[in-house]
Amino acid sequence: MDDLPIWHPSAERIAAARLSAFVAEHAGRSGASDYPSFWRWSISEPEDFWRAIWDTCGVLGERGPTILEDGDRMPGARWFPQARLNYAENLLRRRDDGDAVVFWGEDKRRQRLSRRELYAEVARCVQALQAAGVGRGDRVAAYLPNLPEALIAMLATASLGAIWSSASPDFGVQGVLDRFGQIEPKVLFCVDAYWYNGKAVDCMARNAEVSARMPSVSRTVVVSYLDESPALATLANGVRYADFVAPFADGEIDFAPLPFAHPLFILFSSGTTGVPKCIVHGHGGTLLQHLKEHQLHGDIRADDRLFYFTTCGWMMWNWLVSGLASGATLLLYDGSPFVAGADGGPGAILFDYADAERMTHFGTSAKFLDALAKAGLQPRATHRLQSLRAIFSTGSPLAPESFDYVYREIKTDLLLASISGGTDIISCFALGCPILPVYRGELQCRGLGMAVDVFDDDGRSLFPGCGERGELVCTAPFPSMPVGFWNDPDGSKYHSAYFARFPNVWCHGDFVELTAHAGMIIHGRSDAVLNPGGVRIGTAEIYRQVEQLPEVVESLVIGQEWQHDVRVVLFVKLRPELQLDAALTQRIQQQIRRNTTPRHIPARVLQVADIPRTKSGKIVELAVRNVVHGRPVRNVEALANPETLEFFRDRVELQS
Known part of the structure; x- marks a missing residue:
């Protein structure tokens, strides 16, 4: 741990940050003048804080008078119990000609959709799903690359109150069945093939086997990526995506007004120790948490251009696409991140993308940054990166040397935010902060509204800066806690996963320490x-x-x-x-x-x-x-x- 920061935001950046405006707006209620005191207020007065997030971030929907019921129970707390809203409506609030989505499929395909065009495509998909019998509570599954069609189908599903779940096409048949087989989807979206590192990977045989072994699937919809006319003979009830939506015209979407905790996504644990757990997340908790993280911790603003290297099988895809609710343009990429760019360097294609599309926020993994450093890539020398204000890193702890690499070889003036949370909460416990300095090797801060602490083996809180390591815990409820696990009627699996070790306390399974700067260092998974x-x-x-x-x-x-x-x-x-x-x-x-x-x-x-x-x-x-x-x-x-x-x-x- 270093005593001096590796980067400090300028006075101008601090003054312009959305977080600064938010703190100032609520200074009268919170009495806070800086991040640490505002964080303490956010966890001591959770109803005031989350009401402020709803109002200031402009959530579309009926909030209702009550913010939190049974706030002393975890699990068991109920957020916004009278609220009615729809996640998809909040993501589709803008219908202008600005970019909603830009897509690069390695160096093979480019696509662009305006916000008006995205809304129209979702409207057509909504009608197609309704014609296929999809309604509130039904499951729709996607075995897709990170294509615009995945986003469109998800938004259409959510608008109806149906439940979305996705996996990337590199999953084997059994891996897909272990996941989707548990939730019995009515419609399956899949792809004919995809590109990886310049090679075409055919998916049709696996699609046929997956659809045949899931009797709940009444319609298999194939997105044409490499082949405009994929052979559908082997698919039960197969149809091309273009034909699936062709009968329907653009129109207004009738967004279902849903309870705050109505299921939105089913995500899956890694499944390396057994059949994956099916983790259910709700409309309200997902939306509210992502608005907070994007706008306050990431300083994402309307018309910013947000990128995260992810597949549809990782929680960061869900986190990325929520950027539409903050008015950002989504920069989607599918394929290998190590495709050579215009200068021939490995991994340079993503920096080509950053320059070409004026990327403001670049999200990736710690392993990718380490690989760039080992390859000797110097984006600062080969690319302009004029618009880039932030780099997000997650997936594993970001080494101190990777901090050095980013500021030395990518850009000297940007927010490097090592963030950490997980599929379990579809968000983060530790995040970046645009008004705080960055210390090498540290996650900057605990997230607003998240009562994050570190416990020793006896459940005692460890003081920041004491040098001791312990269990990452959260001692109070937060809106993006799972609605529950699928097929867990009494909640026993859910309780066992997070609350068995410390009663009424979320135990996340990370081995961490809190630093003297009020940041965090992650030392690995507790079970490892x-x-x-x-x-x-x-x-x-x-x-x-x-x-x-x-x-x-x-x-x-x-x-x-x-x-x-x-x-x-x-x-x-x-x-x-x-x-x-x-x-x-x-x-x-x-x-x-x-x-x-x-x-x-x-x-x-x-x-x-x-x-x-x-x-x-x-x-x-x-x-x-x-x-x-x-x-x-x-x-x-x-x-x-x-x-x-x-x-x-x-x-x-x-x-x-």
């Missing part, structure tokens, strides 16, 4: 914490050191049960031409020893050809730990590259 000799070590502490070495592309660390204790085992993926030898092993261990403690030093360092990860790019320490210990790995369909688990099985180096 290493425990050699009884000392708790976060996996991110080791990754930060190992992945600074130029020879190491990526790494994964686990605790191996050994002689009635636990020893640290590190697996490394090296550059293609390299082999792990004694000299490199020693350098790795010295790097860890020099910057951490002797307890962090791995007892074994082994080379592997690749690191297993989920479809959203997160490495899976628990699955590897199970393989090393000879235990079964449940639901390998959740992995993007399940074949890589074989690199960890029966390693003779781990037998002594």
Whole structure:
């Protein structure tokens, strides 16, 4: 942790920030003059705060007089119990000729929709879904790339009060069935094929198998991406998307006025330890939380141009598309982020996109930024990036060295916001803040309205800056808590997932510390914490050191049960031409020893050809730990590259 910030917003930026205006607007009620005091007010007076979010962000709908019922219960609190609103109506509030959506499919396809055109396309899809028998509470599933049609179909679904769920087309058949099979969708959207790293990937055989094995599906709608006339003979009740909407004309959308907690999205846990949990999120909680995060924490304004590299199978897609409610233009991208740009550099296409479309907010993963640094990419030298004001990073902790890289090689004057939350809350616990400085290696702040704390093993709160690490918890309800889990009528699965450890407190499963700057450092997942000799070590502490070495592309660390204790085992993926030898092993261990403690030093360092990860790019320490210990790995369909688990099985180096 550094004492001096790596970046500080200018006085002009602070004065112009939407958050500054919001704090000033509510200064009389809150008595706050800065972010820390305003955060304390936001959690001590949640009804005042969330009423202010609704009113100031201009939510379309009837708010009702009551903000919170049973606010001392978690779960069990009820937000805005008399409210009526529709998520889709709030996203489609503008109907002008400005850009609503810009799409790049690698270097193969470009598309643009105005806000007026987007509304018209959604109106046609609404009628098509109604003709297919979709109504309030029905499920609509999408097995789609990040295409405009995915956005259109989602908005049409939400406008009706039906429930949307999506997965990316790189999921295998069983992975899709494990998810959508639980929720029994009435309509399935899918794609003929997609591009990845310049190669066409055909999807029709998988589409046929998925639709055939889900008897609830009465209509399979195929979006034409690579082929204007895909063969539909193998699909039960198959129809091209263009033909699905063709009979219907543009018109007004009759948005269903829905309760605040009416189901909007079903998202899925990673599923690496069993069948994925089906997490249900509501219209009001999703909208209100995203408005707060976008406008106040991200400083997103009307006509800003918002990008996040994501698939439809990751929660960040849902977060991204909500940007329409703040008047932003969505910049969608599908394919590999490492496609060469105009200058030939790997990953440069996204910076080409930033320049071409005047991108203001660039969202990505920590792993992508690390990969750019290792590839030696220097966007600052090759691109203008004049409009870029913020970079968002999530998916895993952003290493301090990646902070250095962004400010040195991308742009010196921007907000670098490392953010963290999850599918579980469809939002964030820790976020960026446009009026606070950025410290390398830290998430800037706890989110407004989120009573985030850090508990030790005995449930005692740890003081910021004390240097101790513990469990990330939230001690009070917040609007984007799940409505519940699908097929969990008594709520027992939901309760067990978050509230079993500390009663009436949300326990998120991250191992973190609060810094003296009131920021946060994430040291890894609690269930992956290493425990050699009884000392708790976060996996991110080791990754930060190992992945600074130029020879190491990526790494994964686990605790191996050994002689009635636990020893640290590190697996490394090296550059293609390299082999792990004694000299490199020693350098790795010295790097860890020099910057951490002797307890962090791995007892074994082994080379592997690749690191297993989920479809959203997160490495899976628990699955590897199970393989090393000879235990079964449940639901390998959740992995993007399940074949890589074989690199960890029966390693003779781990037998002594």
